[in-house]
Amino acid sequence: MQKELTLAEQTEKKILKYIAEKGFQLGDALPKENELAEILGVSRVILREALSRLRILGFIETKRKRGTVLTSPNIFYGIKTILTSGTLDRDALKDLYEVRLMLEIGMADFLFMHREERYLEALQEVIDEENMTVDSETLTRLDIRFHSTLYKMSGNKSLYAFQNLLNTLFATYAPRRKDWKVKQIISHESLLEILKCGTPDAFRVAMRLHLNTRFENMGTLFPE
Amino acid sequence: MQKELTLAEQTEKKILKYIAEKGFQLGDALPKENELAEILGVSRVILREALSRLRILGFIETKRKRGTVLTSPNIFYGIKTILTSGTLDRDALKDLYEVRLMLEIGMADFLFMHREERYLEALQEVIDEENMTVDSETLTRLDIRFHSTLYKMSGNKSLYAFQNLLNTLFATYAPRRKDWKVKQIISHESLLEILKCGTPDAFRVAMRLHLNTRFENMGTLFPE
């Protein structure tokens, strides 16, 4: 038991409790700092430390004179800071890389649930552009766009936000090999074809094959 | 452009930059608060606010007298606060629920990569216990244990930590229907059998069927 939360941490939880008890809604304003400090029985310094922690989690936003208002907490607020700080260890990076592979294969059902013409057109557009270029960098950009469109098509906003983060992350930390495009077994065209008139199960099999190079490269990307 | 970061936020980034520039490693100690405040040119109050924000992200740990030491940032530190705060909106909850389904289906390859006797035995143990009880609550607990074991078997620590969070989350926010067990198409036994002598593709198909009730209940769990 080495818990012993610091007062700022306790205050952080107290504030959340206070919000819940008082039934505050999104957009509502909290009492001003001096009042809230008195209510919770802490100094304003500590209160501000707690508020600062809640702010990094996206629970609140504060503006001079207007005060502190409740906002919808954003999971990715904090994650982003971590991912872009460059302090993630290799294991954590590999974990995230794997998670992305799982998600791309596992999202099949949701793609078919939200299959809409606009998405299919967007995917086709990417494929058309791919067929008109040989530039490696451009192809990489298009590949990211293709998969990014799939995430959007999943209809899961949190997931979409997450993968946007991962994109920026792996662009720096896990650059692709030059021959990634050549070695692909299943093309984007095939994937789109299955999306149009296939099944989730078929899509999963195809996507697994499409990502085959990613699976194979994992060992070299994240050596022991 | 409503950027205008507060000084504490700027300081937070300054600290990360300082760490990177000085080449600090995990476990290294930062300068003491007074020194660091002077180095960065801010008051100790502001510095502490910045440190507090970094602490909630798991970048640092501080102890009286010993000072501030670098730790491996923990993505789930902040996520946990958000998930357990009870302020998540329905959309975000549904998103997370969906993500879990994706992961369980998408993790197949990694299960086969890390297939070890101890995991298979643990799974078998759960199944044996399931066969000896009819109590609904016990069965729910065992079901969670079965799937939790799978996450562990995936060899992905971040993922395992994540699903532990989700378990506590959905235990409160998305309780099961009473008939969930009866309606399952594919049993845990079948899943284990496939793990022993099947393929990732086969496992994905089976897991999708196993989770069928979850997919079907989503509409009632998270109504529009």
Added chain:
DNA sequence: TAATTTTATTTGTAGTACATATTAGTTGTA
């Protein structure tokens, strides 16, 4: 040498004061 007490240092907390930005009100002019 080992156990115990002391002390020195560093984080944790509080109070106060003032700077700064923004809203609301007030005045002044057409």
Added chain:
DNA sequence: TACAACTAATATGTACTACAAATAAAATTA
């Protein structure tokens, strides 16, 4: 009256100081 410019009030942002509490390291004792 309407509208602009200025003024005052107010809440957050920042800084400084002082002291409490914990604990690692040094000193003391058995």
